[in-house]
Amino acid sequence: MNKNFIVKRCASCGAIIKLLSDCDNSSIKCCDKEMETLVPNSTSAVVEKHVPNYEVDGNFISANVAHVMEDDHFIEWICLVSEDKEYFAYFVPGSDAVAKFPYVPGSTLYSYCNKHGLWKTDVV
Ligand SMILES: [Fe+2]
Known part of the structure; x- marks a missing residue:
C-alpha cells in the first residue's frame, strides 16, 4: 500500500502544495480561500493525453x-x-x-497538467 499522496491547489492563483500528512479538519488557505484537494483523474479531459505511461527497463521505469x-x-x-x-x-x-x-511494483505514477489537473496510473 502506498502512503497517501495529498496535493492541494489554490483555485485563485494556482499555487500547489504537497502535504506530508493531513487531518480531517485541515483548512489550509491561500488567497483567503480554502485550498482544494486534487483528486486524480477527476477532470473532464482526454484520458489518453494525461494518464502517465511507463515502460520497465530492468530496475527502472521510463515514465512519460x-x-x-x-x-x-x-x-x-x-x-x-x-x-x-x-x-x-x-x-x-x-x-x-x-x-x-x-521500478517499484505496486507504486503509483502521478502526472499534473496545468490545465487539467492530477492523473495517475498504477505501476504493476
Ligand atoms: Fe492537459
Missing part, C-alpha cells in the same frame, strides 16, 4: 505523458509514489514529459 508541452498548457511534473518514497520530475514548456524512476 503523451501531452502537448506548450507555454500555457503542459505537464508540470510526474511523481512516483511508493510505500516509503516519492520521486518528482519537473518540466517546462518545450521539454519532454519523460522521467526515469526506480
Whole structure:
C-alpha cells in the first residue's frame, strides 16, 4: 500500500502544495480561500493525453505523458509514489514529459497538467 499522496491547489492563483500528512479538519488557505484537494483523474479531459505511461527497463521505469508541452498548457511534473518514497520530475514548456524512476511494483505514477489537473496510473 502506498502512503497517501495529498496535493492541494489554490483555485485563485494556482499555487500547489504537497502535504506530508493531513487531518480531517485541515483548512489550509491561500488567497483567503480554502485550498482544494486534487483528486486524480477527476477532470473532464482526454484520458489518453494525461494518464502517465511507463515502460520497465530492468530496475527502472521510463515514465512519460503523451501531452502537448506548450507555454500555457503542459505537464508540470510526474511523481512516483511508493510505500516509503516519492520521486518528482519537473518540466517546462518545450521539454519532454519523460522521467526515469526506480521500478517499484505496486507504486503509483502521478502526472499534473496545468490545465487539467492530477492523473495517475498504477505501476504493476
Ligand atoms: Fe492537459
